[in-house]
Amino acid sequence: MTINSFGVVGAGQMGGGIAQVAAVSGFDVVLYDLNDAALARGLGAISASLARMVNKEKLTQSEADQALARIQQTTDMAAMAAVDIVVEAASEDEEIKKNIFRKLDEVCKPDAILATNTSSISITRLAAVTSRPGKVIGMHFMNPVPMMQLVEIIRALQTDDAVFDAVKQLSLDMAKVPVDVNDAPGFVSNRILMPMINEAVFCRYENLASAEEIDTVMKLGMSHPMGPLALADLIGLDTCLSIMEVLYDNFKDSKYRPCPLLVQMVDAGYLGRKSGRGFYQYDN
Secondary structure, three states, X not given: OOXXXXXXXXXOXXXXXXXXXXXXXXXXXXXXXXXXXXXXXXXXXXHHHHHHHHHOOOOOHHHHHHHHHOEEEEOOHHHHHHOOEEEEOOOOOHHXXXXXXXXHHHHOOXXXXXXXXXXXXXXXXXXXXXXOHHHEEEEEEOOOOOXXXXXXXXXXXXXXXXXXXXXXXXXXXXXXXXXEEEOOXXXXXXXXXXXXXXXXXXXXXXXXXXXXXXXXXXXXXXOOOOOHHHHHHHHOHHHHHHHXXXXXXXXXXXXXXXXXXXXXXXXXXXXXXXXXXXXXXXXX
16 A cells, blocks of 8 residues: 555644645645635745754755645645545544545545544544545644654554554654554543643642743653643643543543633633733744
8 A cells, every 4th residue: 555645634733734744755745724814824834844944954945845846735625536645634623523534535535545633532433434444544743743753643443454554654754753552532642641731730720830830840850841831832722622621521530620720711712822822922
Protein backbone atom coordinates (compact mmCIF):
# COMPACT_ATOMS: atom_id res chain seq x y z
CA MET A 1 0.00 0.00 0.00
CA THR A 2 1.80 3.10 -1.30
CA ILE A 3 0.95 6.69 -0.32
CA ASN A 4 1.92 9.40 -2.82
CA SER A 5 -0.75 12.07 -2.35
CA PHE A 6 -2.08 13.62 0.81
CA GLY A 7 -5.30 15.37 1.80
CA VAL A 8 -5.96 17.47 4.90
CA VAL A 9 -9.39 18.57 6.12
CA GLY A 10 -9.08 21.74 8.18
CA ALA A 11 -6.59 24.57 7.61
CA GLY A 12 -6.29 25.61 11.24
CA GLN A 13 -3.28 25.31 13.51
CA MET A 14 -3.06 21.51 13.36
CA GLY A 15 -4.29 20.99 9.80
CA GLY A 16 -2.00 23.67 8.42
CA GLY A 17 0.94 22.17 10.28
CA ILE A 18 0.18 18.70 8.93
CA ALA A 19 -0.14 20.06 5.39
CA GLN A 20 3.18 21.87 5.76
CA VAL A 21 5.06 18.80 6.99
CA ALA A 22 3.57 16.64 4.23
CA ALA A 23 4.51 19.19 1.56
CA VAL A 24 8.05 19.62 2.90
CA SER A 25 8.34 15.82 2.79
CA GLY A 26 7.58 15.87 -0.95
CA PHE A 27 3.89 14.97 -0.99
CA ASP A 28 1.33 16.75 -3.13
CA VAL A 29 -1.24 18.08 -0.67
CA VAL A 30 -4.90 19.01 -1.06
CA LEU A 31 -5.90 21.32 1.80
CA TYR A 32 -9.65 21.74 2.42
CA ASP A 33 -11.57 24.18 4.56
CA LEU A 34 -15.07 25.60 4.56
CA ASN A 35 -14.26 28.99 3.04
CA ASP A 36 -11.54 31.00 1.31
CA ALA A 37 -10.87 33.13 4.40
CA ALA A 38 -9.98 30.07 6.48
CA LEU A 39 -7.72 28.79 3.71
CA ALA A 40 -6.01 32.17 3.40
CA ARG A 41 -5.31 32.24 7.15
CA GLY A 42 -4.00 28.68 6.99
CA LEU A 43 -1.72 29.34 4.03
CA GLY A 44 -0.47 32.53 5.67
CA ALA A 45 0.49 30.58 8.78
CA ILE A 46 2.23 27.94 6.65
CA SER A 47 4.16 30.61 4.75
CA ALA A 48 5.25 32.26 8.00
CA SER A 49 6.33 28.91 9.46
CA LEU A 50 8.35 28.06 6.36
CA ALA A 51 9.99 31.49 6.48
CA ARG A 52 11.07 30.86 10.08
CA MET A 53 12.55 27.52 9.04
CA VAL A 54 14.50 29.24 6.26
CA ASN A 55 15.79 31.87 8.72
CA LYS A 56 16.93 29.08 11.05
CA GLU A 57 18.59 27.32 8.07
CA LYS A 58 16.44 24.21 8.46
CA LEU A 59 15.25 24.68 4.87
CA THR A 60 16.55 26.54 1.84
CA GLN A 61 14.36 29.19 0.25
CA SER A 62 14.00 26.93 -2.78
CA GLU A 63 12.79 24.02 -0.64
CA ALA A 64 10.28 26.28 1.11
CA ASP A 65 8.98 27.60 -2.21
CA GLN A 66 8.63 24.08 -3.60
CA ALA A 67 6.76 22.93 -0.50
CA LEU A 68 4.31 25.84 -0.73
CA ALA A 69 3.75 25.09 -4.43
CA ARG A 70 2.76 21.50 -3.59
CA ILE A 71 -0.26 22.67 -1.54
CA GLN A 72 -3.54 22.94 -3.44
CA GLN A 73 -6.32 24.80 -1.61
CA THR A 74 -9.98 23.94 -2.02
CA THR A 75 -13.42 24.51 -0.52
CA ASP A 76 -14.80 21.50 -2.40
CA MET A 77 -14.53 18.17 -0.58
CA ALA A 78 -14.72 16.39 -3.95
CA ALA A 79 -11.14 17.52 -4.57
CA MET A 80 -10.12 14.65 -2.26
CA ALA A 81 -11.24 12.11 -4.87
CA ALA A 82 -7.74 11.14 -6.01
CA VAL A 83 -5.64 11.32 -2.82
CA ASP A 84 -4.22 8.21 -1.16
CA ILE A 85 -4.82 9.39 2.41
CA VAL A 86 -6.85 12.15 4.05
CA VAL A 87 -6.09 13.40 7.55
CA GLU A 88 -9.07 15.08 9.21
CA ALA A 89 -8.05 17.95 11.50
CA ALA A 90 -11.36 19.67 12.23
CA SER A 91 -12.82 20.81 15.54
CA GLU A 92 -12.67 18.35 18.45
CA ASP A 93 -16.38 17.51 18.15
CA GLU A 94 -17.51 13.95 17.49
CA GLU A 95 -20.56 14.81 15.37
CA ILE A 96 -18.56 17.21 13.19
CA LYS A 97 -15.94 14.53 12.65
CA LYS A 98 -18.52 11.85 11.88
CA ASN A 99 -20.11 14.07 9.23
CA ILE A 100 -16.71 14.70 7.66
CA PHE A 101 -15.96 10.98 7.58
CA ARG A 102 -19.29 10.25 5.93
CA LYS A 103 -18.53 12.82 3.21
CA LEU A 104 -14.96 11.58 2.73
CA ASP A 105 -16.24 8.02 2.45
CA GLU A 106 -18.46 9.14 -0.44
CA VAL A 107 -15.89 11.18 -2.39
CA CYS A 108 -12.59 9.34 -1.81
CA LYS A 109 -11.48 6.41 -3.92
CA PRO A 110 -12.24 2.99 -2.38
CA ASP A 111 -8.67 2.22 -1.34
CA ALA A 112 -7.97 5.64 0.23
CA ILE A 113 -7.08 5.70 3.92
CA LEU A 114 -9.18 7.97 6.14
CA ALA A 115 -7.19 9.21 9.12
CA THR A 116 -8.07 11.53 11.98
CA ASN A 117 -5.92 13.85 14.06
CA THR A 118 -8.40 13.70 16.94
CA SER A 119 -6.93 14.28 20.38
CA SER A 120 -9.31 11.99 22.25
CA ILE A 121 -12.43 10.90 20.33
CA SER A 122 -13.07 7.21 19.64
CA ILE A 123 -11.64 6.24 16.27
CA THR A 124 -13.65 3.03 16.43
CA ARG A 125 -16.86 5.08 16.41
CA LEU A 126 -15.61 7.26 13.55
CA ALA A 127 -14.71 4.17 11.53
CA ALA A 128 -18.17 2.71 12.09
CA VAL A 129 -19.90 5.50 10.12
CA THR A 130 -17.96 4.62 6.95
CA SER A 131 -18.20 1.76 4.48
CA ARG A 132 -14.43 1.17 4.89
CA PRO A 133 -13.84 0.81 8.65
CA GLY A 134 -10.68 -1.22 8.07
CA LYS A 135 -9.13 1.79 6.33
CA VAL A 136 -9.78 4.24 9.18
CA ILE A 137 -6.97 5.07 11.60
CA GLY A 138 -5.76 7.73 14.02
CA MET A 139 -2.77 9.86 13.15
CA HIS A 140 -2.39 12.15 16.18
CA PHE A 141 0.28 14.77 15.59
CA MET A 142 1.62 16.98 18.37
CA ASN A 143 1.46 20.78 18.36
CA PRO A 144 3.30 22.56 16.78
CA VAL A 145 3.39 19.91 14.06
CA PRO A 146 6.51 21.12 12.19
CA MET A 147 8.56 21.04 15.41
CA MET A 148 7.29 18.00 17.33
CA GLN A 149 8.53 14.55 16.36
CA LEU A 150 5.84 12.34 17.88
CA VAL A 151 2.84 10.88 16.03
CA GLU A 152 0.50 8.50 17.83
CA ILE A 153 -0.67 5.90 15.29
CA ILE A 154 -3.97 4.71 16.74
CA ARG A 155 -5.68 1.52 15.67
CA ALA A 156 -9.45 1.48 15.73
CA LEU A 157 -10.86 -1.92 16.60
CA GLN A 158 -11.50 -2.37 12.85
CA THR A 159 -8.18 -1.07 11.42
CA ASP A 160 -6.45 -3.41 8.96
CA ASP A 161 -2.82 -4.30 9.69
CA ALA A 162 -1.79 -3.20 6.18
CA VAL A 163 -3.28 0.24 6.81
CA PHE A 164 -1.42 0.55 10.11
CA ASP A 165 1.85 -0.46 8.43
CA ALA A 166 1.34 2.05 5.59
CA VAL A 167 0.60 4.93 7.97
CA LYS A 168 3.54 4.03 10.19
CA GLN A 169 5.82 4.16 7.15
CA LEU A 170 4.22 7.44 6.07
CA SER A 171 5.08 8.91 9.47
CA LEU A 172 8.70 7.85 9.05
CA ASP A 173 8.72 9.35 5.54
CA MET A 174 7.59 12.64 7.14
CA ALA A 175 10.54 12.45 9.59
CA LYS A 176 8.24 11.74 12.54
CA VAL A 177 8.52 9.11 15.27
CA PRO A 178 5.41 6.87 15.19
CA VAL A 179 4.16 5.18 18.38
CA ASP A 180 1.68 2.29 18.19
CA VAL A 181 -1.37 3.03 20.37
CA ASN A 182 -4.71 1.25 20.71
CA ASP A 183 -7.99 3.15 20.65
CA ALA A 184 -9.02 4.45 24.09
CA PRO A 185 -10.19 7.85 25.38
CA GLY A 186 -7.31 10.32 25.24
CA PHE A 187 -4.96 7.63 23.86
CA VAL A 188 -1.62 7.86 25.74
CA SER A 189 -0.60 11.50 25.31
CA ASN A 190 -3.77 13.20 26.48
CA ARG A 191 -4.66 10.50 29.00
CA ILE A 192 -1.57 11.70 30.88
CA LEU A 193 -1.22 15.33 29.80
CA MET A 194 -4.74 16.70 30.18
CA PRO A 195 -5.33 15.64 33.81
CA MET A 196 -2.01 17.32 34.65
CA ILE A 197 -3.13 20.53 32.93
CA ASN A 198 -6.54 20.27 34.61
CA GLU A 199 -4.85 19.93 38.02
CA ALA A 200 -2.76 23.01 37.29
CA VAL A 201 -6.00 24.87 36.49
CA PHE A 202 -7.39 23.68 39.85
CA CYS A 203 -4.29 25.12 41.55
CA ARG A 204 -5.05 28.47 39.91
CA TYR A 205 -8.79 28.13 40.70
CA GLU A 206 -7.98 27.59 44.38
CA ASN A 207 -5.55 30.56 44.26
CA LEU A 208 -2.61 28.45 45.43
CA ALA A 209 -0.35 30.53 43.21
CA SER A 210 -0.37 32.76 40.14
CA ALA A 211 -0.25 31.28 36.64
CA GLU A 212 3.40 32.34 36.34
CA GLU A 213 4.31 30.71 39.65
CA ILE A 214 2.50 27.46 38.83
CA ASP A 215 4.30 27.27 35.49
CA THR A 216 7.65 28.11 37.11
CA VAL A 217 7.25 25.22 39.56
CA MET A 218 6.75 22.78 36.69
CA LYS A 219 9.53 24.23 34.54
CA LEU A 220 12.21 24.51 37.21
CA GLY A 221 11.07 21.72 39.51
CA MET A 222 10.11 19.09 36.94
CA SER A 223 12.20 20.25 33.93
CA HIS A 224 9.15 20.84 31.73
CA PRO A 225 10.08 23.06 28.75
CA MET A 226 6.75 24.91 29.09
CA GLY A 227 4.48 25.30 32.09
CA PRO A 228 1.08 23.54 31.99
CA LEU A 229 -0.98 26.75 31.90
CA ALA A 230 1.11 28.25 29.08
CA LEU A 231 0.78 24.92 27.29
CA ALA A 232 -2.99 24.98 27.78
CA ASP A 233 -3.06 28.44 26.16
CA LEU A 234 -1.04 27.10 23.23
CA ILE A 235 -3.30 24.07 22.75
CA GLY A 236 -6.48 26.11 23.21
CA LEU A 237 -8.56 26.03 26.38
CA ASP A 238 -11.62 24.91 24.39
CA THR A 239 -9.67 21.92 23.11
CA CYS A 240 -8.44 21.11 26.62
CA LEU A 241 -12.02 21.24 27.91
CA SER A 242 -13.28 19.02 25.07
CA ILE A 243 -10.65 16.39 25.85
CA MET A 244 -11.39 16.47 29.58
CA GLU A 245 -15.09 16.05 28.82
CA VAL A 246 -14.34 13.03 26.62
CA LEU A 247 -12.27 11.47 29.41
CA TYR A 248 -14.93 12.22 32.04
CA ASP A 249 -17.84 11.00 29.91
CA ASN A 250 -16.11 7.77 28.95
CA PHE A 251 -14.53 6.77 32.26
CA LYS A 252 -17.18 8.23 34.62
CA ASP A 253 -14.33 8.88 37.05
CA SER A 254 -14.30 12.11 39.06
CA LYS A 255 -10.56 12.49 38.59
CA TYR A 256 -11.33 13.60 35.02
CA ARG A 257 -13.88 16.26 36.06
CA PRO A 258 -13.00 19.53 34.26
CA CYS A 259 -12.04 22.33 36.61
CA PRO A 260 -14.86 24.91 36.91
CA LEU A 261 -12.36 27.67 36.06
CA LEU A 262 -11.55 25.95 32.76
CA VAL A 263 -15.25 25.78 31.91
CA GLN A 264 -15.78 29.42 32.90
CA MET A 265 -12.84 30.67 30.82
CA VAL A 266 -14.09 28.85 27.73
CA ASP A 267 -17.56 30.28 28.32
CA ALA A 268 -15.99 33.74 28.43
CA GLY A 269 -14.15 33.18 25.15
CA TYR A 270 -10.74 33.18 26.84
CA LEU A 271 -9.31 30.37 24.73
CA GLY A 272 -5.59 31.09 24.93
CA ARG A 273 -3.25 32.25 22.20
CA LYS A 274 -5.83 32.01 19.42
CA SER A 275 -8.20 34.45 21.15
CA GLY A 276 -5.49 36.70 22.60
CA ARG A 277 -6.31 35.83 26.21
CA GLY A 278 -6.15 32.75 28.36
CA PHE A 279 -4.11 32.31 31.51
CA TYR A 280 -1.85 34.90 29.88
CA GLN A 281 -2.46 37.86 27.58
CA TYR A 282 -1.20 37.76 23.98
CA ASP A 283 -0.67 40.33 21.28
CA ASN A 284 -2.08 38.56 18.21
